[in-house]
Amino acid sequence: MTSPSPSSSPAILVFGVGSVGAIYLHQLQRAGCTVTAVCRSNYDVVAHTGFTLRSPRFGTVTYRPDHTVRSVLDCPPNIEYDYVLVTTKVFPGRIPSLADQLRPVLENRPNTAIVLAQNGIDIEKDIADAFPSNPIISGVVYLPTVQTEAGVIDHAEPLDLLELGTYPAQAPESHKHKAERFVDLMIQGGGDAVLYEDIQEARWAKLILNAAWNPICALSLCTDGGFLLTSEPFAHDLAWGIMMEIVALARVVGIAGVDEEAAKKRLSLAERRAREGTGREMSMLQDVRMGRPFEVEAIVGNAVRLGRRYGVLMPRLETVYALAKGRLDALMGAGS
Numbered sequence: 001m002t003s004p005s006p007s008s009s010p011a012i013l014v015f016g017v018g019s020v021g022a023i024y025l026h027q028l029q030r031a032g033c034t035v036t037a038v039c040r041s042n043y044d045v046v047a048h049t050g051f052t053l054r055s056p057r058f059g060t061v062t063y064r065p066d067h068t069v070r071s072v073l074d075c076p077p078n079i080e081y082d083y084v085l086v087t088t089k090v091f092p093g094r095i096p097s098l099a100d101q102l103r104p105v106l107e108n109r110p111n112t113a114i115v116l117a118q119n120g121i122d123i124e125k126d127i128a129d130a131f132p133s134n135p136i137i138s139g140v141v142y143l144p145t146v147q148t149e150a151g152v153i154d155h156a157e158p159l160d161l162l163e164l165g166t167y168p169a170q171a172p173e174s175h176k177h178k179a180e181r182f183v184d185l186m187i188q189g190g191g192d193a194v195l196y197e198d199i200q201e202a203r204w205a206k207l208i209l210n211a212a213w214n215p216i217c218a219l220s221l222c223t224d225g226g227f228l229l230t231s232e233p234f235a236h237d238l239a240w241g242i243m244m245e246i247v248a249l250a251r252v253v254g255i256a257g258v259d260e261e262a263a264k265k266r267l268s269l270a271e272r273r274a275r276e277g278t279g280r281e282m283s284m285l286q287d288v289r290m291g292r293p294f295e296v297e298a299i300v301g302n303a304v305r306l307g308r309r310y311g312v313l314m315p316r317l318e319t320v321y322a323l324a325k326g327r328l329d330a331l332m333g334a335g336s
Contacts, residue, residue: 016088027189099130120298165199223279
């Protein structure tokens with residue numbers, strides 16, 4: 001096994017190439033990286049014709065991964081990856097685990113950094129425990145996009161921001177340099193990327209948005225902006241109330257920067273979409289429409305359990321968690 005020299009083209013494995021992964025793949029290729037894509041449901045289309053991206057930021061482009069595989073077991077044997085970028089949804093307790101799925105390309109490769117571009121809180125520990133020597137980079141995604149059919153990606157808005165930081169925050173300098181390098185690659189590829197000293201501040205700030213809008217949209221079958229128009233002021237008060245529960249929890253847990261101003265900033269996105277008639281289908285709503293499992297535990301379940309552990313009252317979030325969990329189980333055939 002040969003390791004790439006610092007001057008060679010960075011080798012990246014993108015694991016789970018749906019809409020977000022497909023755009024990041026394009027950015028990394030634009031930055032000069034050699035990219036292997038692990039595709040699942042869209043493998044046949046991507047292997048034969050590649051991706052078609054329609055984007056106000058990148059234009060309409062068609063492109064192919066350098067290597068397209070169904071599983072990490074099929075990755076080219078002569079490549080040692082600089083980064084493994086994970087863009088799959090988070091499903092705690094799934095078998096095989098994410099760590100087990102990634103093990104073939106990470107075992108005995110301590111220099112390969114793992115980038116978790118995923119939703120939710122408390123998602124990094126299992127990977128960090130499984131690969132204690134590898135740099136872990138936690139990522140918070142702001143990228144409104146959907147795969148309308150296999151291999152066809154619609155990027156609805158110019159927004160393309162990836163917030164990154166090491167896990168834990170007090171990581172070795174070599175791990176921080178890996179994070180800095182990945183930020184540079186994403187910017188070179190045409191996106192926006194920011195490096196945080198403590199990424200948990202950004203992850204919890206995103207939770208303000210996700211914990212409110214994802215379950216609300218999945219349950220109501222409305223976009224975020226559309227929901228605000230359904231029952232004023234009640235729709236607004238529900239979303240805002242959930243956001244304030246996350247703020248209260250963050251204050252008790254000790255997460256800086258997650259306050260009322262951060263909540264106002266995120267609520268204003270939906271308020272603008274309501275005014276403009278451009279409401280966004282959140283990821284849970286997309287999954288419900290497609291009959292797929294959605295991330296209720298990573299986004300909502302982890303938060304309400306943490307709230308109970310710290311004695312923070314979260315009646316609105318607990319209610320939408322119970323209802324969303326019921327919808328998930330019914331969708332998967334377990335709630336009949």
